[in-house]
Amino acid sequence: xxxxxxxxxxxxxxxxxxxxxxxxxxxxxxxxxxxxxxxxxxxxxxxxxxxxxxxxxxxxxxxxxxxxxxxxxxxxxxxxxxxxxxxxxxxxxxxxxxxxxxxxxxxxxxxxxxxxxxxxxxxxxxxxxxxxxxxxxxxxxxxxxxxxxxxxxxxxxxxxxxxxxxxxxxxxxxxxxxxxxxxxxxxxxxxxxxxxxxxxxxxxxxxxxxxxxxxxxxxxxxxxxxxxxxxxxxxxxxxxx
Amino acid sequence: xxxxxxxxxxxxxxxxxxxxxxxxxxxxxxxxxxxxxxxxxxxxxxxxxxxxxxxxxxxxxxxxxxxxxxxxxxxxxxxxxxxxxxxxxxxxxxxxxxxxxxxxxxxxxxxxxxxxxxxxxxxxxxxxxxxxxxxxxxxxxxxxxxxxxxxxxxxxxxxxxxxxxxxxxxxxxxxxxxxxxxxxxxxxxxxxxxxxxxxxxxxxxxxxxxxxxxxxxxxxxxxxxxxxxxxxxxxxxxxxxxxxxxxxxxxxxxxxxxxxxxxxxxxxxxxxxxxxxxxxxxxxxxxxxxxxxxxxxxxxxxxxxxxxxxxxxxxxxxxxxxxxxxxxxxxxxxxxxxxxxxxxxxxxxxxxxxxxxxxxxxxxxxxxxxxxxxxxxxxxxxxxxxxxxxxxxxxxxxxxxxxxxxxxxxxxxxxxxxxxxxxxxxxxxxxxxxxxxxxxxxxxxxxxxxxxxxxxxxxxxxxxxxxxxxxxxxxxxxxxxxxxxxxxxxxxxxxxxxxxxxxxxxxxxxxxxxxxxxxxxxxxxxxxxxxxxxxxxxxxxxxxxxxxxxxxxxxxxxxxxxxxxxxxxxxxxxxxxxxxxxxxxxxxxxxxxxxxxxxxxxxxxxxxxxxxxxxxxxxxxxxxxxxxxxxxxxxxxxxxxxxxxxxxxxxxxxxxxxxxxxxxxxxxxxxxxxxxxxxxxxxxxxxxxxxxxxxxxxxxxxxxxxxxxxxxxxxxxxxxxxxxxxxxxxxxxxxxxxxxx
Numbered sequence: 001x002x003x004x005x006x007x008x009x010x011x012x013x014x015x016x017x018x019x020x021x022x023x024x025x026x027x028x029x030x031x032x033x034x035x036x037x038x039x040x041x042x043x044x045x046x047x048x049x050x051x052x053x054x055x056x057x058x059x060x061x062x063x064x065x066x067x068x069x070x071x072x073x074x075x076x077x078x079x080x081x082x083x084x085x086x087x088x089x090x091x092x093x094x095x096x097x098x099x100x101x102x103x104x105x106x107x108x109x110x111x112x113x114x115x116x117x118x119x120x121x122x123x124x125x126x127x128x129x130x131x132x133x134x135x136x137x138x139x140x141x142x143x144x145x146x147x148x149x150x151x152x153x154x155x156x157x158x159x160x161x162x163x164x165x166x167x168x169x170x171x172x173x174x175x176x177x178x179x180x181x182x183x184x185x186x187x188x189x190x191x192x193x194x195x196x197x198x199x200x201x202x203x204x205x206x207x208x209x210x211x212x213x214x215x216x217x218x219x220x221x222x223x224x225x226x227x228x229x230x231x232x233x234x235x236x237x238x239x240x241x
Numbered sequence: 242x243x244x245x246x247x248x249x250x251x252x253x254x255x256x257x258x259x260x261x262x263x264x265x266x267x268x269x270x271x272x273x274x275x276x277x278x279x280x281x282x283x284x285x286x287x288x289x290x291x292x293x294x295x296x297x298x299x300x301x302x303x304x305x306x307x308x309x310x311x312x313x314x315x316x317x318x319x320x321x322x323x324x325x326x327x328x329x330x331x332x333x334x335x336x337x338x339x340x341x342x343x344x345x346x347x348x349x350x351x352x353x354x355x356x357x358x359x360x361x362x363x364x365x366x367x368x369x370x371x372x373x374x375x376x377x378x379x380x381x382x383x384x385x386x387x388x389x390x391x392x393x394x395x396x397x398x399x400x401x402x403x404x405x406x407x408x409x410x411x412x413x414x415x416x417x418x419x420x421x422x423x424x425x426x427x428x429x430x431x432x433x434x435x436x437x438x439x440x441x442x443x444x445x446x447x448x449x450x451x452x453x454x455x456x457x458x459x460x461x462x463x464x465x466x467x468x469x470x471x472x473x474x475x476x477x478x479x480x481x482x483x484x485x486x487x488x489x490x491x492x493x494x495x496x497x498x499x500x501x502x503x504x505x506x507x508x509x510x511x512x513x514x515x516x517x518x519x520x521x522x523x524x525x526x527x528x529x530x531x532x533x534x535x536x537x538x539x540x541x542x543x544x545x546x547x548x549x550x551x552x553x554x555x556x557x558x559x560x561x562x563x564x565x566x567x568x569x570x571x572x573x574x575x576x577x578x579x580x581x582x583x584x585x586x587x588x589x590x591x592x593x594x595x596x597x598x599x600x601x602x603x604x605x606x607x608x609x610x611x612x613x614x615x616x617x618x619x620x621x622x623x624x625x626x627x628x629x630x631x632x633x634x635x636x637x638x639x640x641x642x643x644x645x646x647x648x649x650x651x652x653x654x655x656x657x658x659x660x661x662x663x664x665x666x667x668x669x670x671x672x673x674x675x676x677x678x679x680x681x682x683x684x685x686x687x688x689x690x691x692x693x694x695x696x697x698x699x700x701x702x703x704x705x706x707x708x709x710x711x712x713x714x715x716x717x718x719x720x721x722x723x724x725x726x727x728x729x730x731x732x733x734x735x736x737x738x739x740x741x742x743x744x745x746x747x748x749x750x751x752x753x754x755x756x757x758x759x760x761x762x763x764x765x766x767x768x769x770x771x772x773x774x775x776x777x778x779x780x781x782x783x784x785x786x787x788x789x790x791x792x793x794x795x796x797x798x799x800x801x802x803x804x805x806x807x808x809x810x811x812x813x814x815x816x817x818x819x820x821x822x823x824x825x826x827x828x829x830x831x832x833x834x835x836x837x838x839x840x841x842x843x844x845x846x847x848x849x850x851x852x853x854x855x856x857x858x859x860x861x862x863x864x865x866x867x868x869x870x871x872x873x874x875x876x877x878x879x880x881x882x883x884x885x886x887x888x889x890x891x892x893x894x895x896x897x898x899x900x901x902x903x904x905x906x907x908x909x910x911x912x913x914x915x916x917x918x919x920x921x922x923x924x925x926x927x928x929x930x931x932x933x934x935x936x937x938x939x940x941x942x943x944x945x946x947x948x949x950x951x952x953x954x955x956x957x958x959x960x961x962x963x964x965x966x967x968x969x970x971x972x973x974x975x976x977x978x979x980x981x982x
Contacts, residue, residue: 058464092845123271124264128432129515133909136432137507164264177262181254184876188266188721189261190482219918222909224432225721226883230876 093157096227098166106153113148116163124164124193135221138194139163145201151207165191167200175241176200185234187225199235208239248734249937250872256726256741266380266480269436269451272506278307278347280501281354281362285336285343288370288588288902289383292334292363299360300346305353306823310345316503322465325556328388331465331496337385337554338590339903340520342493347501347509370588372902374528374549377587385586394556395585399565401577401638407543408534416617418610419530423602424967425894426526428912429595433482434518441507446499448475453483453720455748458495465496468765474751483720491557491591519907525559525592525599526551528607539620541575541629550599552584555591559584563600569637570690570842571607572629588902595693597944602691608952616670618664623663626688627651631840637690639837646933649868651843660924661846663970671963678877679853685956687845687949694839694940697762699832700754701770703778704730706825707817709802711738713771715753722943723877728768730873731936735775735802762941764873766832766910769936773830781826786819839932839940845885845949849957853979856972860921860954870932881943882925887917888947891954894969
């Protein structure tokens, strides 16, 4: 069942996937749902692994997806490392990851972040919130920054994905990585890979971004250590290199 | 002080940090043990209930399920080892907050664990719940813990000086204020959620955890298992996404991983979600009443107070004691009495440390109340704080009488006032600093700190090996602030070797001598022990070299792994020539804690701009200032100051359903974290007034960072609107203050 995905504009984002599955993402109630579902009585939470088994075609996934009960736990808290629960759930996509062609078996509900981390072992991509709210999982898809927790893996077919592991060339750090290291543009480092990927995209577009441009570009990233200024200083140091 | 420093205070990359930028840094969640089971937690939908029955049969039979844990099948030989008094077990027949764990499933896959959780049938007997300190203290209030029928944990009164005599002085102005400043609970919201991997080797449990505090984790396991600490080993990965914060908490990821791995006989990983982490991890409310006595010129004379701290469901960390002990860092009262101090159980999610345990909350509350005293005598808050802060030579009381042997703040504060342009911006109480159409600005100051300077006793070793290796133990957990490697700078400085040539193992309680714990003590407590160990091994090295070089040890020095005669630097021996082949020499150093000494005090100046049409406010200018004695790592020092912007209690708070106690916004989308887009003009001023008796003259900096900015913003909003508000402050409150809502 090798799957080919459509072009970018025709793809189904994870956000749309969730919305079309009956969830309104963004409201307090909806995003609190995994926990609340876990709190509620058994009847409101459904089994998960088998509920999403039949997404086989990317051209019409919505029809299939909408049959998923709205309180499915998996939808908002996808499994992390599991082998595919049933054979019929498996799809195969072909993509380029950090310059290497890969054929990857995925489950339909798997996010790009999960695929990168669990299937390909690229754990440099961190999942901070799994809700598209913190930016930690940012990777480049065809050179553009994307929240890997909000994109389904199946959408990544025939794209070129770059993760933090793919920035160094033959072990030599990119100028930005080097600047972040030299300048200690991080604290605990958990949000750093996502920020470096976002900044890599920014520098490709604007080699010497202003502070205001950086604030805007990094506005979707949360650093709870507060390494905000030191990271922007690192980007400035790397600018133009 | 050495005349020239080559490592201390130099902007050097953090040793071993390359994996952070190239993506190879391994955090707990990146690890997989062979055969590791995944888990999911069933949580209570009720704030207070007894579990009448629980049926796990269907869950146990679900494919892939290896174990289901409830209060019923906890190992019977394990004692009660949870809660404030270790009076309950890790799971109980009673639940005490919305989200309190009821059962945990360990299964082959995450999906299976989640599916099996849905099959557990629980019948609850709902009980009335209490969500505020006041309600919990009312006569007839529902009792959370039978062991504590009044819902309180009383603490010893705290008193020094002669309060009554001080108030009896003729010219004392008395101001009474009661404050429950923290109306809603701010979050911590560290970026990496808590997780634990545990497995058993025979009768010994091995744990890898997102912790900054491996030794404390060891004692926690000992508490709830009843096992001696020799039966457990705790490791942390090299990297913890701690957001420079403490992850010792009430989350039970540790407890469940240890227990389920024992039940299942396999490694178990418990990884909490963001929602779960948000729910159970926050600062704590306090309710404090004060009677302040002060002279008309602003000199503080006495305070008489009573304080309650919210211990929430399990009172993991709360204590009202800090209301009394830590007031001296906000403003020093020569006479103080808190005759009533207690922490109070409520049906709210349990709190945890957030750069310290509840003292920041106590200081926030104190500043909120003191502001009222300042306005009563109409004194400029800058003048007030400068007058009453601890200074070099101040005799002050922190569990005992101490003399302040450093100047913690006045030099830095004066520079900050200038940088902020305080004199021009301050227009008086309830007076905006500027008005431009519907944009009104106000300014405020916050001031506080702690006595963490030398909080921990600690023994360290520094070993020099024949092959040139320099290794240090113990090794700390690294959770963001450079805590693991910044103390190494002191050893590198003593031995005059490059920083990146020092190494140490990741924190591992098996690989190291016991050490108690460290919190915000890296620079001082640990650094001083390491410095002493390095000096000890250096002395040994020079003594070993002296006979061969034909001089006394005092005539020798070492640099770059070479010992040389100071008077004739061409006369040398390499370390390898001195230290016999295949051997090492080991130096030891011990630091003894002196709690309360070496105060860290920090102040913040804030300017906010309020939009009187929308009620929005923006922090436009902020200046933070402190004195650290000697900067050890410039980048880390500077970055610590920025954390004040992260922990802004005016912005971030839980929205709680007052009827059910359910937290409605446990995530970054709805609990608004400050991000790049919200950064103000920010300046940090760090002065260096070397501290006698401190390692390289350096004090700690870290825990106090979160103290001053939130009250400074609150004061600024007060001066812009004329209304003193509690936390959080949103457009609704501001519009109401302006009479528009």
